[in-house]
Amino acid sequence: MADIWPEVATAKEENRRELNLHGSEISERIEKRGFDKHVFDLVGLNYLDVRKTCLAELSVSVSKLVNLNTLILHNNRLTCLPETVGDLKKLKLLDVSSNKIESFPKLDGLTELQSLNASGNQLSEFPDVSCLTNLHILNLSHNELQSLPDGIGDDKLEYLAQIMADNNAITQVPADLANLVRLHTLDLSFNKITELPPELSDCQKLKEFNVKGNKFKDRKLTKLVEQSHGKSVLNFLGVQLQKVRESEMKEKGGKDKKKKKKKGVSKDEVEELAKDLIDVLHFPVETGITVQVKPAVISVRPYFVSCIVRNLNFKKSVNMFKRFITLQTKLHDTICNKRHTATIATHDLKLVKPVLVYDARFPHDIKVVPLFKSAEVTAATLVAQLRKEADDLRKEKKRNTYSGIHKYLDLLKDKVQYPCLLDGDGHVISFPPITNSDKTKISKETTDILVEVTSTSSLDVCKKVADELLREMLLMGVGTPQEDVTKGDDTKEDDTVVYSREGDAGAIQKLVVEQVRVIDHEGTLKVVYPSRTDLPLDIYEVNRE
Known part of the structure; x- marks a missing residue:
């Protein structure tokens, strides 16, 4: 033709x-x-x-x-x-x-x-x-x-x-x-x-x-917009709306006052309008998780950020766990730019043995049990298998692009060594940007997770991705309502005041995030996350004490 x-x-x-x-x-x-x-x-x-x-x-x-x-x-x-x-x-x-x-x-x-x-x-x-x-x-x-x-x-x-x-x-x-x-x-x-x-x-x-x-035109609104996040502006508008409704009720001769009270929001209520909370636990010297970054990985995938999220409840709803997995996929496709910018991995903390080491090794020297697999394979074998699967699937579907995990294989193109995260026994628990190890796989039973974010771009990118993940987890409601969260081993309930709010959110949610330290091969601190400059105020409050 x-x-x-x-x-x-x-x-x-x-x-x-x-x-x-x-x-x-x-x-x-x-x-x-x-x-x-x-x-x-x-x-x-x-x-x-x-x-x-x-x-x-x-x-x-x-x-x-x-x-x-x-x-x-x-x-x-x-x-x-x-x-x-x-x-x-x-x-x-x-x-x-x-x-x-x-x-x-x-x-x-x-x-x-x-x-x-x-x-x-x-x-x-x-x-x-x-x-x-x-x-x-x-x-x-x-x-x-x-x-x-x-x-x-x-x-x-x-x-x-x-x-x-x-x-x-x-x-x-x-x-x-x-x-x-x-x-x-x-x-x-x-x-x-x-x-x-x-x-x-x-x-x-x-x-x-x-x-x-x-x-x-409103100077107060201008100041709020310049100095605050969107929630404060909405609170300000809520006060204005209350005044409008009160004025309308006065014009009607004060009728339906009860209805007005139900619809309206008082100034005090606006100020304490439901805000979720991220509770940052400082790195515990005796029991904290440390990740050591080896020199070999610096030229391969140098940037690494990690934290622990505790007191999660994946059984809160039938689809909660599935939604969390879907969230990671969504972030990989958006803020992580199809994993070109960064990659997220999550591990069941009780299955992770410290001290962790972030390193780069030759493909034949990396042995990993990929997610949802039972047999250990080398990274070289795994990548070869995935490439073959990708080509076979592409031909079967008659497409000229890869899908699923196969579309990330090109991120390893021309790499002599591959990045990997090893636990205290020397087992590979993560092979970014391709897969986690099945040994530390999270499940509906998981209550504490170790989050890792790696990148070839910058440390700031890692932090922004981690910020977004935690923010979305908070919105999802995978954390525990504040009235149910206990402090340490004490059985006394958190004394935080809980306000009810309309919609699906219910009670105020809380994420408990524990810092993880990343050090270099000489033991010098590279980064601790989340630090005081991380988790910028948006829709939630952050308790850093």
Whole structure:
């Protein structure tokens, strides 16, 4: 077939479900002969990724890809999208970020869409989104929007959890955002907003709220925004909302006072609004966990941070343990950048024998029992097995990309030695970024875990990843409610006052985090985590005593 690109021909011949077209070579082809129209004959595709090219126009024929659920057009030169994008009824993820798009088509047909990223374009307006009833994530940051899209506060958007609209020219925030029952993240920083609707304080699940870089009329609000985190701003809005409701009740002649009291939030109640707590235990000299970093690993994967999390309850709900495992996967895909930036590992503390050593060794010298396996293998054998599995699976699924653990194998490419964490008996308990050892695997019965974060980027990256993991664990509620946490071996309950709050969170949650020290081969302290500069105040309080 004339003029068909080899990648497209292969995808057609093997009936593949995925097609990736990236980089300078693809861009040169587009510049010389245009985009290969045969792509749109691959009606079996469910994943199409065209990025970092000079593509300036998407053909209306894209509507022929009726099975597409993922369309990524990141970092091209698109100035618009065809109306026929709305015909992709099965589409769940649409990423058109970092283009030059000035207008956006109607979205009425995209009722299955879960994630929409149109950041980094030149949009001055955006179509009504009330039809996107399955939308979870909306990213419109770094555009020229003067307002949020119509329908953004429609109560039909019951799954919408993240709205990013920073770095625009937005002047007003709709009060009906309070209708979004799952709204967790709202970033409206660096816009032209002068007032905030007090109704935002009714967003019970709003944890990440950023409005910095705006010029508010209220000086107190401006000061709070500059000096505090989002929770303080929401508390301030809660006080304002209470005053509004009190005023409304006075106008009604003082009727329904009981109802007003139930709905309203007093100033004192706002100040003590439920806040979760992370209790940091200082490194116990006699019993604390120490990790020694050997010189060999410095040139391989040098950065290491660790801590212990105690008093966990994975039996709190049927899915709690599964949610925790899913959380690690999510963090690996997001903040860890597909494990390219950092890798997280968790171990059952009672199965870990100190003193721990972080080292790098030749692949044939590393012996590990991989997660969910019973036999010990060398790292060389394990990597070879995984590569074969990956190739066989790719051929079977007719894909040109790896999935699961196999997609991380390239992180070891060209490495003469591999990193590993060894326990006091010399057994490998972690082989980052590939796998943990089955010997220290966590389970529903686990109550104390050892967390490790490794990176090739920086120590700061490790700390940020660890911060995020602990924050998400706190939100998940895997810790123990404060009234149930005991101090040490004493049976006396913690005397922390517990406030009730609405929603699924219930009582205030508490994570008990114990410091772990990392030293070099000479015994000099490299890092202790969490230190006083870690765990920045956000949605929780930190007790460092």
